Amino acid sequence: MAAADLEPHYRRPGWFxxxxxxxxxxxxxxxxxxxxxxxxxxxxxRTSAKLQRIPVNLLRHDGRRYLVSARGEGQWVRNVxxxxxxxDLLVGRRRSxxxxxxxxxADKVDVLRAYLARWxxxxxxxxxxxxxxxxxxxxxxxxxxHPVFVLDDLPAQA
Numbered sequence: 587m588a589a590a591d592l593e594p595h596y597r598r599p600g601w602f603x604x605x606x607x608x609x610x611x612x613x614x615x616x617x618x619x620x621x622x623x624x625x626x627x628x629x630x631x632r633t634s635a636k637l638q639r640i641p642v643n644l645l646r647h648d649g650r651r652y653l654v655s656a657r658g659e660g661q662w663v664r665n666v667x668x669x670x671x672x673x674d675l676l677v678g679r680r681r682s683x684x685x686x687x688x689x690x691x692a693d694k695v696d697v698l699r700a701y702l703a704r705w706x707x708x709x710x711x712x713x714x715x716x717x718x719x720x721x722x723x724x725x726x727x728x729x730x731x732h733p734v735f736v737l738d739d740l741p742a743q744a
Contacts, residue, residue, distance in 0.1 A: 595658035595731040623704070625675040627653070631661075632668035643708075644675065647700040651737040653686065654701045656709035663733045672740065683742065686735035694729040695722050 627642045640662045645652040655663045666673050671686040689697065702710065703718035710717060713732070716724050 625677055627662055627666075627673055628676055628681075629662065629665045629669050629673040632665050638662065638665055639676075642675075643701075643705055645697065645701050645704065647697055652697050652701070653735045653737065654697065655733045656701075656705075656712045658712075658731050659733060666735065671735070683740035685738045685740050687738070689734045689736060691726065691729040694732070694734045695725040697734050698725050698729060698732060 623644045623646070624641050625644045626639050628637055628639050630636070631638045638661065642653055642662070645654060666686055667688070671688075673684055673686065675682050675684060698713075698716075699718050699720075702713060702716070706713075706717055714728055716728050
């Protein structure tokens with residue numbers, strides 16, 4: 587196995603995405619408008635402990651809710667892992683508390699397929715030519731590059 591195969595996969599957003607698109611979607615979502623299922627994920631930074639906020643797409647599939655990292659093992663993924671899977675999702679003034687459980691690669695195929703069916707136009711470039719119509723084998727082949735979390739609700743904090 588090559589050393590590159592052992593390194594975490596991550597594709598950094600470009601300047602326009604980071605400074606314009608992400609901020610626009612996060613701002614609209616903070617105003618209370620969900621853009622195609624958008625939420626603002628809030629989690630403490632793993633080194634700074636400062637609250638980090640990033641727009642994410644909340645996927646509802648087969649009665650469950652999921653977060654998929656299209657870009658790979660980015661900062662929000664690392665921060666959620668470091669925080670024991672706990673984070674909040676925000677839409678306007680509504681805040682919900684969650685516990686995330688990361689799925690093993692073999693369990694990601696249907697979720698990745700549903701995610702790509704919904705958001706391929708937005709994130710398809712990060713999936714190496716795989717789309718919602720691709721075979722299970724193709725989905726499984728890219729699954730290690732895309733962390734997927736299933737969400738459970740946590741009670742409101744006092």
